[in-house]
Amino acid sequence: MTTTPETTAPHADDLPDLTGLIKAYDVRGVVPDQFSPDVARAIGAAFAEVVVLADGADAVVHPDTGRPFVVIGRDMRPSGPELGAAFAEGVTGRGVDVELIGLCSTDGLYHASGALGVPGAMFTASHNPARYNGIKMCRSGARPVGQDTGLSAVRDLSSQYLATGVPVLAEGRGEVTEREMLGEYADFLRGLVDLSGIRPLKVVVDAGNGMAGLTAPAVLGTAGGLPALPLDVVPLYFELDGTFPNHEANPLEPKNLVDLQAAVVEHGADIGLAFDGDADRCFVIDERGAPVSPSAITALVGLREVAREVAAGRRPTVIHNLITSRIVPELLTAAGARTVRTRVGHSYIKSEMAEQDAVFGGEHSAHYYFRDFFFADTGMLAAMHVLAALGNARSADGGPVTLSRLAESYEPYAASGEINSRVVDVPAARARVVEAYVTQQGAGPVVVDELDGLTVSHWDDQPRWWFNLRPSNTEPLLRLNVEAADDDVMTKVRDDVLALVRADSAADGS
Incomplete structure (x- = not known):
């Protein structure tokens, strides 16, 4: 087959720089300045070449056409339809079919990829403000596409296509069809956690005008035609609106939890659930309106999955990233699991999940991964496990x-949460911390590792504490996480490290 460029090559000075758009884990940028339909079209063609056609395992053929095909979903952002259509043009121009599954959560896209055995692309900017959009890509079976697993190659080829024109096959172009998957997604999750026998629970769900406004009624309610559960769901901001008129769909920011916390108390609810924009992360609020740490949720859900595996005579493996609480490996190891510590970032955890055949994985950012969900992350399944634990x-x-009360045993230590510092000289700031804590050992003998940034630990001696200091991949930021056996020690270590990080710079915390 012959190929012709679809567009005239632009002048070199007009070419967008994709290094700031295509990052370590996904594509994300401002529309249209960084992320335009032309860019989406080039990325679609590159995705078809790198992920679908170059890897025979990913070239699953469509039963009707005999061509390889992919699934594409999108969240509620206004730019999604146009960008998704342009991406689909790039894909079909390389002889690959597209099935559009329409509005969905990111874990809904992962379900489609896993259930159909094909690569997928989800148009979302997750928790970012309305002016952003992006793409989360996966190989067949929801396997990750990250910097080391194809994303850098997609970036390089996309840049080439933008310079030379996006190629299109002269014959044999792929076709675009539509497919509804929400009902299958809801039914699949219902089959993994049985909530039918729990005590009645009142649950406030804050969708933040994001995709949980679509998925929560389908999974936890009867919108998808499934039997009713003993759940009284109080909806908060279920209207899909990518301009986020009520608050940003970023539950990591405490200000975005205020409405949910108030609603839980006002309604006398048993629990509150907050989802981010693409609903792949879930944050939990207790009956008092207090947040439950994602590390505590990792321990709670992990223990449920470990107990199931142990009862079946298997020794399970659980993955956790290096900024989760030390209570996670302590409790899971005591329960009979093998725990594996990994870098921060979903592509790293997904790869490790598959390699280790791990039953569960958790991140302190509230991403939760399940072997039963194609080793991918799903906030809704994590929420169902918490509801089952509470209801039973x-x-x-x-x-x-x-x-x-249930969460008490999973949160015995004091944590700082992630604190960002913008610094003038990241290496110099890090060097000051290394000099004080590692070279001089001013706080006593420590254990040091550099799996992801700098982790300094005094956990095997008194007083017990550790911290991790990680640089941002894209900004002059250092991210600090501190944990200690009590609040006083945590506060001292936090403040001492921050003083070193921010010394002699125009630093400001954010």
Whole structure:
């Protein structure tokens, strides 16, 4: 087959720089300045070449056409339809079919990729503000496409296509069709966690005008035609609106949890659930309106999955990233699991999940990964596990247990949360910390590792503490996480490290 460029090559000075758009884990940038339909078209063609056609394992053919095909989904951002259509043009121009599954959560796209056995692309900028959009890509079976697993090659080829014109086959172009997958997604999740026998729970769900406004009624309610569950769901901001009129769909920011916290208390709810824009992350609020740490959720859900595996006579493996609480490996190891510590970032955890055949994985950013969900992350499945644990928990006298009490044993330590510092000279700031804590050992003998940034640990001696200092991939930022056995020690270590990081610079915390 012959190919012709679809567009005239632009002048070199007009070419967009894709290094700031195509990052370590995904594509994400401002529309249209960084991310335009022309760029999406070039990325689509490169995705077809690098992910679909270059890897025979990913070239699953469509039963009707005999051509390889991919699935494409999108969130509720206004720019999604145009960018998705341009991406699909790039894909079909390389002789690959496209099935559009329309509005969905990112884990809904992963389900489609896993269930159909084909690569996928999800148009979303997750929790970013409305002016952003992006793409999360995966290989067949929801396997990750990250910097080391194809994304850098997609970036390089996309840049080439933007310079020379996006190639299109003269004959044998792919076709675009539509497919509804929401019902299958909801049914699949219902089959993994049985909520039918739990005690009745009142649940406030804050969708943040994101995709949980579509998926929560389908999975937790009866919108998808499934049987009713003993859940009284109080909806908060379920209207799909990519301009985020109520608050940004970023539950990592405490200000975006305020409405949910108030609603939980106002309605006398048992639990609150907050999802980010593409609904692949879930944050949990207890009955008092207090956030439950994602590390605590990692331990709670991990113990459920470990117990199931141990009961079946298997020794399970659980993955956790290096900024999760130390309670996670402590509890899971005691329960019979093997724990594996990994770098921060979903592509790293997904790869490790598959390589280790891990039953579960958790990140302190509230991404939760399941072997039963194609080793991919899903906020909804994590939420269902928490609902099952809460709905089945009983006190010594047989009465119901509140979420705050249930979570107590999973949050014994004091944590700082992630603190970002913008610094003038990142290496110099890091060097000051190394000099004080590692070279001089001013706080006592420590264990040091550099799996991801700098981790300094005094956990095997008193007082118990550790911290991790990681640079941003794209900005002059250092990210600090501190944990200690009590608040006083955590505060001291946090403040001492921040003083070193921010010394002699125009630093400001964010």
